[in-house]
Amino acid sequence: MTTKMNDIDVLKSLDRDHVWHHLTPGAAARNGLPMFVRGEGLRLWDSEGVEYLDASAGGVWVTNVGYGRTEIADAVREQLAELNFFAGSMGNKPAAAFAKKLLDKMPGMDRVYYSNSGSEANEKAFKMVRQIAHKHFAGKKHKILYRERDYHGTTLAALSATGQAERRDQFGPFVPGFIEVPHCCEYRSQYGDSDNYGVQAAEAIEEVILREGADTVGAIILEPITAGGGIILPPEGYWPKVREICDKYEVLLIIDEVVCGLGRTGQWFGYQHYGIQPDIVTMAKGVASGYAAISCTVTTERVFALLQEEEGDHLGYFRDISTFGGCLAGPAAALANIEIMERENLIENSRIQGERLLAGFNALKEKHSVIGDVRGKGLFAGIELVADRETKEPVHESVAIAVAGACKSLGVIIGRTNRSLSGFNNILNFSPALTASSEQIDRIIAVVDQAIGEVCSG
Numbered sequence: 001m002t003t004k005m006n007d008i009d010v011l012k013s014l015d016r017d018h019v020w021h022h023l024t025p026g027a028a029a030r031n032g033l034p035m036f037v038r039g040e041g042l043r044l045w046d047s048e049g050v051e052y053l054d055a056s057a058g059g060v061w062v063t064n065v066g067y068g069r070t071e072i073a074d075a076v077r078e079q080l081a082e083l084n085f086f087a088g089s090m091g092n093k094p095a096a097a098f099a100k101k102l103l104d105k106m107p108g109m110d111r112v113y114y115s116n117s118g119s120e121a122n123e124k125a126f127k128m129v130r131q132i133a134h135k136h137f138a139g140k141k142h143k144i145l146y147r148e149r150d151y152h153g154t155t156l157a158a159l160s161a162t163g164q165a166e167r168r169d170q171f172g173p174f175v176p177g178f179i180e181v182p183h184c185c186e187y188r189s190q191y192g193d194s195d196n197y198g199v200q201a202a203e204a205i206e207e208v209i210l211r212e213g214a215d216t217v218g219a220i221i222l223e224p225i226t227a228g229g230g231i232i233l234p235p236e237g238y239w240p241k242v243r244e245i246c247d248k249y250e251v252l253l254i255i256d257e258v259v260c261g262l263g264r265t266g267q268w269f270g271y272q273h274y275g276i277q278p279d280i281v282t283m284a285k286g287v288a289s290g291y292a293a294i295s296c297t298v299t300t301e302r303v304f305a306l307l308q309e310e311e312g313d314h315l316g317y318f319r320d321i322s323t324f325g326g327c328l329a330g331p332a333a334a335l336a337n338i339e340i341m342e343r344e345n346l347i348e349n350s351r352i353q354g355e356r357l358l359a360g361f362n363a364l365k366e367k368h369s370v371i372g373d374v375r376g377k378g379l380f381a382g383i384e385l386v387a388d389r390e391t392k393e394p395v396h397e398s399v400a401i402a403v404a405g406a407c408k409s410l411g412v413i414i415g416r417t418n419r420s421l422s423g424f425n426n427i428l429n430f431s432p433a434l435t436a437s438s439e440q441i442d443r444i445i446a447v448v449d450q451a452i453g454e455v456c457s458g
């Protein structure tokens, strides 16, 4: 029996009875989950015909060019009709064309290694570091540092490199050789009031390198701006100092642009705000805005050269594979996606509308004492809710849940980060598609204002 795709009640009961949903408590799923069935721009419609404005880019920072882009769907369809798949030491047209387009946005970066998800892109980076350690440092320089509050993915090595205890609970033991460094959230500074916080937070990394032994540390992975861990912007002076430390100890700098990449922060890549040059950059989500699964691990020519075979070492090339990586719907979608971003100046729109969003939220801070901190860059923003501004005591996570729920009832979908440094899930996050208009940004601000007023009055 085939199910008619327009029989929504049947489909909802099939979903309830047969689909195991990501990160969803059983109790929620047992009652049956709502379904979104259509999208256009930032607008979404559920199966009951109710319309929403999506300020979360598909829930998890993905739909950078918005919903309903038939141009991307057509590019994928045409590619699949012409050739859907062939892997194994052969090139393909969209992967070549997209690699060139992408590298044009990333001066100093030279090679694109394709895979299918953010976690996988990070796994590839880790495997590169480990193989470089074996080939060039007798296996010694194999440790990989990661930062408290950063998230790098769901697979076991990526989770071993994740600084969010609540994500790791119940999945150990972890992969050896991943070492945590302290966070860099100035709002919750470890050093009290400091006018040199950024440099201090970076020097904390140097302390870990020296403690572990610089000859054992191969790389550090960092988000340019921490996403799910609390929308944490790097403090002044942090990034240049991090780069300096990496150079001093020959530590490769891996920047995880899975969320920030492709315009989210008002630059093509988050690291480009800070004038630094990475060795490896990973990206996924916005690469094809959700029209196909694709991720990339982008390296310098130097990293590429370190993983080439040599005489007497015929297996010394990067011995890794991903069946679907770079084949073929992914790069076809990514190419059409990046062409839209260029044509519609979406990086500039992200910057301009991001400033409008932040200004609006900062104005709300004057009005609602529950807003402890407003942080963001481009169309990537967070509001930290506190019970007391002086002590920065967080609100209970039920408050953030209620505010997000009230926004949804008022027709705007917003996000919440994972449990934050304060120990509670008290941060609201916002990442509308990069096409957002001034009217849509104003609506988001107005709805957040109303929702906080409703939930927190009295």
Ligand SMILES: Cc1ncc(COP(=O)(O)O)c(C=O)c1O
Binding pocket: 060, 116, 117, 118, 119, 120, 122, 151, 152, 153, 154, 223, 227, 228, 256, 257, 258, 259, 284, 285
């Ligand atoms: C910064 C960051 N890196 C990596 C990932 C993992 O990406 P994926 O879920 O595509 O494996 C995520 C997912 O949210 C992320 O936020």
